Amino acid sequence: MKKTIIALMASSSLALGACGDTGDDTMVENETAVEETSMMEEEAGTIVSVAQGNEDFSTLVTAVQAGGLVETLSGEGPFTVFAPTNDAFAKLPEGTLETLTAAENQAQLAGILTYHVVAGETMSGDLITLLEEAGEEGVELTTVSGGTLTANLVDGNLVLTDANGGTATVVTTDVDASNGVIHVIDTVLMPAS
Helix, strand or coil: CCCEEECCCCCCCCCCCCCCCCCHHHHHHHHHHHHHHHHHHHHHCCHHHHHHCCHHHHHHHHHHHHCCCHHHHCCCCCEEEEEECHHHHHCCCCCHHHHHCCHHHHHHHHHHHHCCEEECCCCHHHHHHHHHHHHHHCEEEECCCCCEEEEEEECCEEEEECCCCCEEEEEEEEEEECCEEEEEECCCCCCCC
């Protein structure tokens, strides 16, 4: 099956123009716009702070901390994160999470977690457009760990397939963060062993 391969590398920047002598009203408007932009960024927070603020991601937050990825996922980005919920982690075989979060398995855990991250900010609408164009072939997403996920539309749902044939359905899309976007998934994805 031929697949479309995309590297979702994007960059984002915020450009704020400075005004010269255009009058006090313009300066007040510009200061207000800067304050509103700063407030929106603070409200959204980084991917890590958004996850920390949602109890459905407490297991993910613990794993990100154990995997040594807090600083990375709090960085500039942008990132697209396919974030497993607590229920998704609960589907793992008994003892798997405890084994992965042990200090001696930090590199393996980091590899699994970064398998859920794609460079750039990809909103669900953009991904669905790519999938509609690709048809049944689906779209391969290159993760920051260097692996691939295959995205497809299945019965109107966005479904990701990992390297082992496991699937996860995106249950919530476009959760905004200051350094990217989070799409919530119902199953933990695993890279090739």
